[in-house]
């Protein structure tokens with residue numbers, strides 16, 4: 001496959017990837033450090049026959065994105081922590097109503113307004129559990145500008161395949177980092193399935209292949225009823241316990257059954273190592289660097305870089321840590337993924353500790369290396 | 378066409394209380410669609426959360442019910458993706474004027490091509506009759522036992538100021554006028570707004586001792602005056618009366634048309 005090289009910052013790569021993946025609608029609200037995504041979309045979307053609309057807030061932005069998606073356009077928005085908080089109710093709506101859409105969340109230092117220009121990885125749990133109610137959700141985490149591009153394209157594909165919102169968690173550092181990336185001339189894109197068969201009595205929410213229904217777009221001759229209420233296969237509201245139970249199970253299962261087909265963790269360093277690092281996003285860059293130095297020092301170290309944070313790749317983590325005496329989780333928060341690694345119930349129990357940083361700076365290779373030497377010695 | 382062709386008869390009876398005005402507004406809407414001869418796949422009813430929000434269940438064309446207050450923001454996206462669809466956003470007074478007020482102003486300002494239809498029953502019915510921003514001052518509700526302290530705002534004047542192409546107000550008592558306003562609103566390109574004053578006998582009527590459904594209809598008749606007459610009245614005579622009629626009727630370019638012309642140089646897709 002032929003590629004063309006571009007020098008881009010992370011935000012630009014996300015915007016470009018969206019348009020390349022077929023997005024023709026962007027709705028957003030200005031917020032640092034995500035604004036370049038909106039700026040770029042406002043410029044390039046009209047050139048591709050698409051639409052940029054600047055809404056009155058983030059609640060309206062994700063609502064407009066959901067509306068456009070139901071009208072048949074691939075649609076996305078970008079924001080940062082405070083905006084993610086505002087979008088949460090409608091992210092839950094998109095999960096419940098099975099509306100494909102992509103949310104790029106450029107993590108900044110929080111909570112609250114925090115520090116708008118400084119990075120963090122503090123939204124890992126907000127992305128997982130920020131909207132109320134029981135649910136499963138896909139969250140991807142790029143660690144480079146190349147991955148910003150690749151995983152944003154993948155996010156659109158997964159959103160269409162599973163008919164669900166997908167969150168891409170970047171951060172203030174990758175967002176503004178400039179790197180050379182390779183953009184493939186041809187991308188494998190997933191397009192929405194179209195209903196077939198008789199128009200009358202079509203059931204838009206009847207589970208199709210893999211539990212994913214084939215839902216018409218508004219304006220199609222197939223009539224579409226959409227609601228955030230518990231609904232039956234026709235789309236009518238229902239308070240039937242059986243309907244509710246089956247719906248909630250299906251919405252989670254349609255994603256979790258296929259967790260092995262989501263972007264898989266990348267492994268670096270020595271297999272069956274004594275020290276295993278688990279990291280993701282910008283922190284994985286420092287971890288990777290530290291691992292290569294440690295391997296040169298003949299230390300027994302391996303590393304797993306998570307690309308999909310949720311659903312959590314539990315089996316891969318267990319496998320990678322099978323021979324480890326110590327597990328280090330490298331992340332810029334107070335242990336949000338570390339707690340999840342602990343919950344894997346590694347057997348026999350062993351030391352799982354956190355290499356973290358929560359002072360607005362990014363984790364350095366030296367910090368990780370010191371931690372490796374500490375447990376490897 | 379017959380209005381019943383848009384009605385999902387298999388979903389009846391509806392869940393609204395006897396004497397509620399919601400059914401009259403829904404029928405007026407369906408009558409307008411029938412008169413316009415619109416096909417089922419050409420129309421979308423987007424509703425808010427609350428009693429009137431359940432209206433989507435009783436129609437057999439495209440329907441949408443989003444989150445509380447956000448109907449117009451969702452509909453903005455739907456309109457821009459499917460500009461050929463006739464979108465009617467049916468909302469309650471609490472939904473549109475309280476939690477959704479920001480979206481209301483900005484949808485009107487952008488001049489999004491849709492019809493916003495607000496059933497103003499002067500309270501939150503679904504949750505037990507609490508006061509809304511449109512409940513008149515002094516009214517008794519389940520959260521204003523000695524009378525509502527706050528005043529109201531005038532959604533019609535707000536819509537007009539924000540840039541709506543069409544603004545009208547009437548009541549369910551004036552059913553033929555209601556149908557005509559809805560029809561004009563749907564036919565109008567750009568943002569149209571119709572406010573419908575409507576009885577809620579279960580809460581507002583009962584708490585304020587206005588009486589049953591018939592008395593409430595009389596109340597709507599006696600408490601509204603045509604806009605022209607209202608404007609000529611002395612301030613002290615206006616008191617608590619509501620005007621009804623058409624406040625705005627203009628033809629500014631809607632957002633999608635303007636975007637197409639400016640950003641895409643007229644190119645569609």
Ligand code: SF4
Pocket residue numbers: 392393394396397398399428498502503576577578579580
């Ligand atoms: S509570 Fe009021 S508004 Fe709601 S259905 Fe009953 S009468 Fe109608």
